[in-house]
């Protein structure tokens with residue numbers, strides 16, 4: 001769907017050349033939600049702006065749907081852009097237009113007739129959950145509602161790709177989640193390819209299928225969201241994963257657990273992309289004659305299943321506990337007895 | 342009562358003079374709006390980073406605007422006599438004042454237009470570009486509507502300056518309230534006529550300010 005080769009962007013400033021995007025190769029599949037995460041200055045915005053050529057690349061190619069965006073002529077580029085929707089951190093709505101007219105704007109630009117335009121706008125208002133607000137002005141809407149207008153506007157010309165530049169960074173956590181849900185919803189309904197950039201691992205965790213970690217203009221790590229969560233290779237990536245998971249091993253709580261409980265019956269359970277074994281604990285307490293005491297941990301949901309770590313204490317007969325460990329080993333949940341502090 | 346306060350004021354002449362002032366103001370405001378808008382757009386679009394980024398065009402426009410703004414209005418009228426004569430066929434009367442009024446007002450308004458356009462959110466312009474909008478759509482559907490309240494306040498300020506200019510033009514025979522106050526009031530020492538003209542001009546200024554303010558406020562949905 002999107003194939004990027006050797007893409008670079010160098011900004012020439014007065015005193016130096018800044019390489020914002022550095023010889024980047026990437027393939028994004030159709031229907032995928034592809035997340036790019038990185039700290040401030042990593043080059044994320046520059047990268048996403050190269051995809052619809054709001055920035056001209058210094059080198060390399062961006063092929064979207066067999067069309068090399070980097071080599072298009074002015075008019076072709078305008079038409080190509082109508083197939084690429086984009087939403088922004090600060091929404092960028094026209095304050096002088098109503099919600100309805102904001103959504104109609106890209107349709108006017110594409111030369112869609114008035115009657116068809118109105119009909120399409122109504123569909124979109126419905127799709128993003130703003131029914132009845134068509135005649136409001138942006139100033140009368142909350143941040144989350146403004147972003148919904150932004151999304152409707154971006155979808156107006158039925159694009160094949162949606163680019164999101166920090167689309168939820170100006171929103172509170174709850175509103176962020178509702179916007180992310182909407183993005184997943186349209187991704188599934190319209191089989192739309194979504195490229196989103198963010199500095200919040202929470203966003204990646206919640207909706208992305210693939211993630212690329214960006215640092216200094218380069219992609220330093222890339223893969224299935226779950227794989228990256230599981231086996232973060234680079235230091236930046238680990239820091240991002242810790243953003244969501246915390247770092248249980250590093251926390252004092254593990255020492256506290258060892259001090260407080262008889263250590264030989266403490267188990268560390270590692271859930272990796274689980275859908276089938278989420279009921280493991282209740283399973284165990286039903287099948288075996290032991291008591292389960294949950295001590296500490298965190299489980300989180302990704303698009304590919306649950307992921308996280310749980311510390312539990314089993315109390316009961318020693319050989320019964322051994323049976324339990326054997327049972328857990330027969331599932332896909334990883335288990336460690338008496339994890340070291 | 343009016344008779345005793347303004348013994349020398351001829352109602353009919355006064356009305357004619359008021360009409361002439363209104364005529365000069367309204368036509369010159371319309372002309373200034375169009376010419377100033379074009380010059381202001383040119384300044385903005387040709388500036389570095391603008392849609393039509395062009396150094397030469399920007400410099401030529403900016404110098405023209407600056408030179409025209411530097412010339413005192415009364416001198417501008419004199420300088421424009423040949424041009425006015427060619428265009429209007431006379432250098433006397435309200436109609437003959439229009440070229441000077443518009444050429445005097447437009448550069449002033451052009452700078453206000455430029456400032457108004459610079460205030461338009463860059464993000465919104467970028468969004469329009471990302472949607473594949475033509476320059477024409479960006480100008481007429483984004484730039485102008487998004488800066489409309491400032492464009493209206495700007496033309497209000499300009500209109501009031503133009504009312505002042507019509508009075509100056511009056512002093513060299515353009516007609517209107519300035520002309521009337523000078524020739525029928527000042528030169529005959531009929532001070533009640535000067536006073537009546539002043540009051541009428543103030544009323545016209547207030548009228549323009551009021552209309553401009555309420556229009557600008559009504560259009561502002563921010």
Ligand SMILES: Nc1ncnc2c1ncn2[C@@H]1O[C@H](COP(=O)(O)OP(=O)(O)OP(=O)(O)O)[C@@H](O)[C@H]1O
Nearest residue numbers: 011013018020038039040041042043044045046047
């Ligand atoms: N127009 C520009 N001119 C010069 N340098 C630029 C320009 N735009 C970006 N840069 C530089 O390129 C680098 C990457 O910037 P970019 O905006 O892509 O980062 P980012 O990852 O989006 O950061 P943030 O999370 O803060 O938005 C930075 O060092 C920045 O200073």
Ligand SMILES: [Mg+2]
Nearest residue numbers: 044045046166
């Ligand atoms: Mg950015």
